[in-house]
Amino acid sequence: MKKGIIALLITAVLVFAAACSPQGTDKSVDYEIALIASADSVEDGSFNQAVWRGIESFVEEEPVSYKSYLATEDTTDAYLRVIEEAVKGGGKVVVTTGPTFGNAVKEAQEEYPEVSFLMVDGQPQEEDGSAAAIDKNTLPLLFAEEQAGYLAGYAAVKEGYHSLGFIGGKAYDSVQKFGYGFVQGADQAAKETGTSDVNLRYTYAETFEQDEQVQQLAADWYQKDTEVIFACAGGAGKSVMKAAEQTKRKVIGVDTDQGQESETVIISAVKNLNESVGDVLxxxxxxxxFAGGQAVQLSAENGGIGLSIESSRMKNFTARDYDEAFRKLAQQQVSIKSEGIKDAKALETSRVAVELVGL
Incomplete structure (x- = not known):
């Protein structure tokens, strides 16, 4: 990913919003930047932590007070209470992580027009889940997860793996896109290598937290024949890593380079979270x-997604292989299905046999 491309993209859609712009530091303000997450901790080793690191990287250069707030309940009312707490605490920029905040921000953007809402992987939603208006004080950052997932599946089969697994946290749109892309990338690599015996187990864990049941599920798959699992489950990915360590199998990480989390992680499907959040701030x-009023789409074309090829532990899938696969995505030479899909099996891949587990 090239430094500065995200900044140029955001600048291209900037809308001047005086009501949303900083007017100097009020001495009574405690925390101007507020990260709000629906998790036990921002230190999940994945998505939330990557967004948090983006904020930290920014304040290292520009000293601004900041704080994280954790929602203890998965409800719109609970999210609104946390947003209110952040605003009362002096929040000028409220950063939300994930799609679960859609309903809450839809209301909050109207209630707090002087506050800027940066939605990472989410956008305002109506109660029925349909898209809501994006006010000028709200900026959704959306990523082409299907492209990152495609690259992960492509790399796995090119590396030589034939028995794959996908464990998503919950069936949110972004998680599904990772999974659907993973299946299609594996299928394309199987076609190119003449492989016809690729099997892929697929499920959602219904949690983004570390969980013994997730660890046991992954261990069961590994003990059968699964060689590598693409874990798109936030903190629950650590549970998959533990299972991989016990069974001496492999993991593909997600959102950020998770290679430092476990030696079982051979590569990660990443979003350019750190830089994109830092650019907005x-x-x-x-x-x-503040570039509010419309969503910013981040993809291979503008350096928004990719693989952690620099720290890859793969032996057969090379940097040259990656560059070629990435180039095709960036030049829109690859079509990936991600909308209107019933489930992963409905993708009707010709070389990958998908087994839906518990779905």
């Missing part, structure tokens, strides 16, 4: 502008 504090 830099523009807000440096130029007094």
């Amino acid at each position: 830099s523009t807000y504090y440096g130029e007094g502008e």
Whole structure:
């Protein structure tokens, strides 16, 4: 991913919003940047932590007070209470992580027009789940997860794995896209290598937290014949890693480079979370502008997704292989199905046999 491409993309859609711009530091303000997450901790080794690192990287260069707030209940009312707490605590920029905040931000953007809402992997939603208006004080950052998942599946089969697994946290749109892309990438690599015996177990764990049941599920798959699992489950990915360590199998990480979490992680499907969050904050504090009012789409074309090829532990899938696969995505030479799909089996892949587990 090239440094600065995200900044240029965000600048291209900037909308000057005086009501959302910083007007100097009020001495009574405690925490101007507020991260709100629906998790036990921001240190999940995955998505939330990557967003948090983006904020930390920014404040290292631009000293601004910041704090994380954790929602203890998975309800819109609970999210609104936490947002209210953050705003009362001096929050000028409220950063939310994931799609679960859609209903809450839809209401909060109207209730707090002076606050800027940066939604990472989410956008305002109506109660029925349909898209809601994006006000000028709200900026959703959306990623092409299907592309990152495609690269992960492609790399796995090119590496030589024939028995794959996918464990998602919950069947959210972003998680499904990772999974659907994974299946299609594996199928494409199987076609190119003349492989016809690729099997893929597929399920959702119904949690993004570390969980003994997730660890046991992964261990069961590994003990059967699964060689590598693509774990798109936030903190629950650590449970998959524990199972891999016990069975001497492998994991593909997600969202950020998870290679440091476990030696079982051979590569990760990453989103450019750190830089994209930092770019938004830099523009807000440096130029007094906020690119709200519409969503920013981040993909291979603008350096928004990729694989952690620099720290890859793969032996057969090389940097040259990756560059070629990434180039095709960036130039839109690859079509990946991600919308209107009933389930992973409905993708009707010709070289990958999908087994839905518990779905």
